[in-house]
Each structure stands twice: as C-alpha cells, then as structure tokens.
Amino acid sequence: MHHRIRSTLPWSSVASECTNVLGPKGFGGVQVSPPQEHVVLPGQNYPWWQDYQPVSYQLVSRRGDRAAFAAMVQTWHGAGVKVYVDAVVNHTAGGASTGPGSAGSIYTHYSYPTVPYGYDDIRSWTDRWEVQNCELVDLADLKTESASVRGNLANLNNLANSMLLSSAQAVAFVDNHDTQRNGRARLTYKDGATQVSCGNGWVCEHRWRTTANLVGFRNAVAGTGVSNWWSNGSSQIAFGRDAKGYVVFNRDGGPLTRTFQTSLPAGTYCDIANGDVNGTTCTGAAYIVSSSGQFTATVPAGGMLALHIGAQMSGGGSGCGTVAVSFAVDAQTVWGENIFVVGNRPELGNWNTSSGVALSAATYPIWRGTVQLPPDVTFEYKYIKKNESGYVIWETGANRVHSTTGSCTVTFNDVWRS
CATH class of the missing domain: 2.60.40.10 (Immunoglobulins)
Incomplete structure (x- = not known):
C-alpha cells in the first residue's frame, strides 16, 4: 500500500516537493491531474476543473509540457515516490468554452482535434438508456456509434486489462477534488498561477503535521493488527497497532482525560500528531509509557494524539553510553x-x-x-x-x-x- 496525494501543482514544483518533502516523509506515491491538453478559462480564474475538460490528447497542460512531465516523473522515482496519473478518456470539453486549448489547439463544441464525440445531455438519471448514451452536464462524450471510436475503445480496453492492479496496489480515496468543493476545503491550486510555492497562496495539505507525520505513523506500524481498542460508545476512540503504535481521537465537545492501555514498549514517546521529532527531543508533547504499557493523557475537544516506535525518545535500558x-x-x-x-x-x-x-x-x-x-x-x-x-x-x-x-x-x- 502507498500513501498518495493528489496534486495540481506545476510539474516542476511537484518535482521539487517530492525530493524535499514527500520522499523524506515516507509518502509512497502522488496522483497528478490529467496531463493532456485542456480548456483554458482565464475569465473564471483558471478553475481546477478545467484540467478535466480535455480537447486533445497532447501532453501539454497548464502544468507543463511533455518534457516537463517526463522530468518530473524521473525526479519522483529518484526520490522513491511513485506516480499515479488521473486520465479523462470518455468525454471532452463542454459547450461553454472555445479554443484555443492549453497546447494551442483550435476546437468548438463537438469538433475536436482527435476523436468524434456525440451529444444530448442526460435529463433523467433514472433512465438507463440516457445514462448510458447521453452527456454529463454538457461534456461531449465519445461517439460510440462511430466504428473508429469503437475500434479505439477496443484498444483502450486491451490496455486497461494489461494495467489491472491487485487489491494491494489499488487506490482508495479518503478525500479528493470532488469532495473538497463548495467551500468544504481548498485544493492545492491558486488562481491559475504557474510558478508558486507552499505558503505562497497554495494550500499544501501534505505538509500539514497531521498528514505528513501520520504517514510516518502508518509506515512504523505497517503489517500490524488493531489492538487495545477503547471507545466511549460515541465520539471518542483509541486503539493500538500491536507494539508499534497507539492513537487517540476525540470528536467530543470537551476534553478527554484517561489512562490508556497500550502494547508499546516502556519509554518516552513524542506525540507526532501535535509535534515533531527534533533529534533527541520533541517539539510538542511527550508521553511516558510505563512498563505495563500505560500512559495518561488529556486530548482536547476535536483533537488527537499519536505515538509510535519511530518517535520513541528513550526507554528499555541498555546500560551503554552509546x-x-x-x-x-x-x-x-x-x-x-x-x-x-x-x-x-x-x-x-x-x-x-x-x-x-x-x-x-x-x-x-x-x-x-x-x-x-x-x-x-x-x-x-x-x-x-x-x-x-x-x-x-x-x-x-x-x-x-x-x-x-x-x-x-x-x-x-x-x-x-x-
């Protein structure tokens, strides 16, 4: 299993981020937005969804061209990070946009440089024929009554079969660009800018401590089972991952104070959900786990804590100076x-x-x-x-x-x- 984030950063920016942040933090992979030519909508401040309205299959988007994309992939692999590419193959742009696209292609609705598309919007989502044959919100979809389209679809199906992943390699979304819309949260994209950095108008969720450090937690506890489960029956839970880690979540309106039972070895651990390991010290809170595997903590309302063996500062006792x-x-x-x-x-x-x-x-x-x-x-x-x-x-x-x-x-x- 790989940790994955989705990125709409320019290819050059993502390459640097992988080397300096994602690789060292233990991320296993990054999913990028579609790299093909798409509509360009400056009048709407270059919205994130313009990447999902392709006009051709040239690898030229506002993130960069084919060479920039290839260089980014090489850099990621050098940082030990895999690349997952989002792709749009069933539909193209809606009728509200006109060319040129991000690679300069001229197009109009239902007339694109690559393949023929059909038309007519889905009006009844309970009508199976409409759902299978009509458009999604004016996005021209593949003209499947065309013999050439059906031939290309057969080739695409063969490609898909050769790219099938095992369940251990498949992507399972916790959150994505669809669930983050309409004021819920912001994507890592800012007003169509092409060269920006984290903290300069971009929301870099992968750098948030509760994201990046919990990747380290997952890596530390990989292969273990759930242990020492506790719940108040409502909005507070805690559990361990055998002798490798322990987490507490408090979604209640008040603080949670409790002595927790773990399977961790005795020692002092940094709470990596609220601080970082800095050499031999913690920038946040530290908790002492006793020889019986217990520690006492107060977790604030809406808060959490996370301990794992990769953030253990002391314990055991070897009797050695070094x-x-x-x-x-x-x-x-x-x-x-x-x-x-x-x-x-x-x-x-x-x-x-x-x-x-x-x-x-x-x-x-x-x-x-x-x-x-x-x-x-x-x-x-x-x-x-x-x-x-x-x-x-x-x-x-x-x-x-x-x-x-x-x-x-x-x-x-x-x-x-x-």
Whole structure:
C-alpha cells in the first residue's frame, strides 16, 4: 500500500516537493491531474476543473509540457515516490468554452482535434438508456456509434486489462477534488498561477503535521493488527497497532482525560500528531509509557494524539553510553555512484542528503558503515545513491525503522529497494 496525494501543482514544483518533502516523509506515491491538453478559462480564474475538460490528447497542460512531465516523473522515482496519473478518456470539453486549448489547439463544441464525440445531455438519471448514451452536464462524450471510436475503445480496453492492479496496489480515496468543493476545503491550486510555492497562496495539505507525520505513523506500524481498542460508545476512540503504535481521537465537545492501555514498549514517546521529532527531543508533547504499557493523557475537544516506535525518545535500558550501529546494504551501483545512509537523527544528517553518512564499498556489493547513536532510541533511515555531480536517488518504500534498545552493538543487514 502507498500513501498518495493528489496534486495540481506545476510539474516542476511537484518535482521539487517530492525530493524535499514527500520522499523524506515516507509518502509512497502522488496522483497528478490529467496531463493532456485542456480548456483554458482565464475569465473564471483558471478553475481546477478545467484540467478535466480535455480537447486533445497532447501532453501539454497548464502544468507543463511533455518534457516537463517526463522530468518530473524521473525526479519522483529518484526520490522513491511513485506516480499515479488521473486520465479523462470518455468525454471532452463542454459547450461553454472555445479554443484555443492549453497546447494551442483550435476546437468548438463537438469538433475536436482527435476523436468524434456525440451529444444530448442526460435529463433523467433514472433512465438507463440516457445514462448510458447521453452527456454529463454538457461534456461531449465519445461517439460510440462511430466504428473508429469503437475500434479505439477496443484498444483502450486491451490496455486497461494489461494495467489491472491487485487489491494491494489499488487506490482508495479518503478525500479528493470532488469532495473538497463548495467551500468544504481548498485544493492545492491558486488562481491559475504557474510558478508558486507552499505558503505562497497554495494550500499544501501534505505538509500539514497531521498528514505528513501520520504517514510516518502508518509506515512504523505497517503489517500490524488493531489492538487495545477503547471507545466511549460515541465520539471518542483509541486503539493500538500491536507494539508499534497507539492513537487517540476525540470528536467530543470537551476534553478527554484517561489512562490508556497500550502494547508499546516502556519509554518516552513524542506525540507526532501535535509535534515533531527534533533529534533527541520533541517539539510538542511527550508521553511516558510505563512498563505495563500505560500512559495518561488529556486530548482536547476535536483533537488527537499519536505515538509510535519511530518517535520513541528513550526507554528499555541498555546500560551503554552509546550504541555502535552498523549498516550493511546490498546495492548495485554504476561508476561514480556511492551509497549513503540518511535518517531522522543528527548523526544521520536529519534527512539532509548533503550530510548523510558515507558507506564503504570495500566489500562490494555490500556497502558498510558504523554510526554511534544514543542508547534506547528508535530511529528512521533510508539509503541513497549519490554521484559525483551530487545527483541523488532515494531507495523506494517506507522509511526503515529500528531501535538501539537492548545492546551496545547492532547490525542491520538490508537490501537496496529499487
């Protein structure tokens, strides 16, 4: 399973965001708006839905052209982030717009550069024939009575069959551009601007702590089951994910104060829903889990808290001043590439690829290195490839999570994830 966000940012902006934010935070993939040529509506402040009214299948949109799209995909893959492309193949633009499109194509309603389209709007949603044969809100749909259209649809169906995903790879939306309309929330799109950044008119929901840090929570608890369920029978719940994490949600109108039972190891944990891990400290609240797995907290009205082993600051007790952590990763490289390990601690560069720990190729293809870390801490890390010009490729997948509890030396034997 991958964490996915939907983006309407320009391709160049998304590429930078993947390298600097999404990859290090552990996001698995990004879904982008349709990249084909679409209507351009400056009179309506370039609304988000113009991307969903195509006029041709040229890869030129207000996000960028084919080359920019290809460069973005390459950058994402280098950051360990997959690409999911939204596509519109059954209909084109409505009658309210006229050309040219985002690639300069001239068109009119029912006359487009690529394929023929039919007409007549759906008027009765209880009429099966109308729903199957008429238009959705004036959007000209494929003229399926045309032999050439049916031939292309057959080709498209063959393509779809070859692209079927397993249930583990399929996308399940929690929220999307349809549910965020009509004042409920805003998309990451601002007035048709083509070069902007987070905090400069864009709503970057993926940077919100409760989004980005909960991705880290999911990565830390992956593969575990639900445990220690508690509910007040109404609007307050709490549950664990075995010995890896614990969350509390309070949708009540007042605060929730309670001693919670978890399966977490004893120690001090950062509440990553309300703060960040900053080296060996928390920028927000921290909670002490006892040897019996209990902690006491007050969660405000409409609030939550989240603890996981990747945000454990102390606990256990190894009796060591420091722990010698050895990394060994099986990784194939090309001439000029080297392997580094980076992570969420100062000793591992705090996710800064310029400050990562260089590993030795003396036992190639096994790259090795040792770092001294404090005892009784849990940390996250990933491997990167970096060439002589400084170009960085992140391994794919979730952040790796380990701890230094219980021993003065520890070795992690890993395999590069491509």
